[in-house]
Amino acid sequence: MQPDDPAPASGPAPISASAEDFQRTLAVVQGRIDAAAQRAGRDPKEVRLLPVSKTVPEERLRAAHAAGIIQMGENKVQEAQRKSENLADLGIHWALIGHLQTNKARSAAAFAEEFQALDSLRLAQALDRRLQEAGRGMDVYVQVNSSGEDSKFGLPPAEVPAFLAQLGPCSSLRIRGLMTLAANTPDRERVRACFRLMRDLRDAALEAGTIGPGLLSMGMSGDFEMAIEEGSTCVRVGQAIFGARPSPTA
Numbered sequence: 001m002q003p004d005d006p007a008p009a010s011g012p013a014p015i016s017a018s019a020e021d022f023q024r025t026l027a028v029v030q031g032r033i034d035a036a037a038q039r040a041g042r043d044p045k046e047v048r049l050l051p052v053s054k055t056v057p058e059e060r061l062r063a064a065h066a067a068g069i070i071q072m073g074e075n076k077v078q079e080a081q082r083k084s085e086n087l088a089d090l091g092i093h094w095a096l097i098g099h100l101q102t103n104k105a106r107s108a109a110a111f112a113e114e115f116q117a118l119d120s121l122r123l124a125q126a127l128d129r130r131l132q133e134a135g136r137g138m139d140v141y142v143q144v145n146s147s148g149e150d151s152k153f154g155l156p157p158a159e160v161p162a163f164l165a166q167l168g169p170c171s172s173l174r175i176r177g178l179m180t181l182a183a184n185t186p187d188r189e190r191v192r193a194c195f196r197l198m199r200d201l202r203d204a205a206l207e208a209g210t211i212g213p214g215l216l217s218m219g220m221s222g223d224f225e226m227a228i229e230e231g232s233t234c235v236r237v238g239q240a241i242f243g244a245r246p247s248p249t250a
């Protein structure tokens with residue numbers, strides 16, 4: 001937009017709708033990622049931004065793609081599969097980031113490049129079998145319940161080492177690292193403790209040789225800068241890019 005363009009018609013809160021809007025919003029988020037990495041003495045290139053497109057309609061995702069968003073995270077397999085079919089022409093990399101029931105393994109194996117919420121051996125085996133059938137592989141993160149909150153999925157931290165050690169035979173799963181949602185609390189130190197716990201689990205697994213490159217998917221719109229300070233290599237950002245979601249549980 002040129003500086004002398006007329007002001008846009010006033011309307012509801014500014015949510016990115018055009019590719020240009022998305023480019024601006026992305027630049028802001030990327031700037032915050034870079035600054036957090038630099039504060040922590042890290043190379044910003046170590047931190048991947050995974051835009052979380054759940055609940056966002058397909059037309060807006062086309063605009064987001066035009067702005068350079070080529071990977072998207074979704075938490076529901078049905079919604080993700082529908083989007084992957086309707087947006088197939090765009091070649092988007094789809095990452096499933098939410099809990100998956102074992103009976104949805106076949107659906108996930110059909111289109112997702114990546115699954116960040118592995119939390120049971122049964123599911124690992126089901127995914128592996130479906131992937132073998134489809135002749136595909138998948139990047140996988142093991143989800144950890146780092147906050148201990150009942151509402152959260154993921155393995156208890158104490159079970160992570162033994163779980164990772166059992167995944168070897170699932171040869172179509174490429175184990176990339178660990179994923180978590182930190183405590184949902186205004187207490188910043190409790191949030192930070194979740195991220196530190198994840199880093200310690202990752203370091204132990206690297207030593208045991210059970211976690212591939214040992215990546216850490218942690219940090220969302222409300223806490224991604226702190227997650228980067230504590231070692232995150234993948235931040236999953238929805239609302240800071242796409243605007244507030246209608247329902248807090250969505």
Ligand SMILES: *Cc1c(COP(=O)(O)O)cnc(C)c1O
Nearest residue numbers: 052075097220221236237238239
């Ligand atoms: C929704 C979601 C996010 C993104 O949350 P925002 O607050 O929109 O940034 C990240 N990770 C998971 C697993 C999610 O379900």
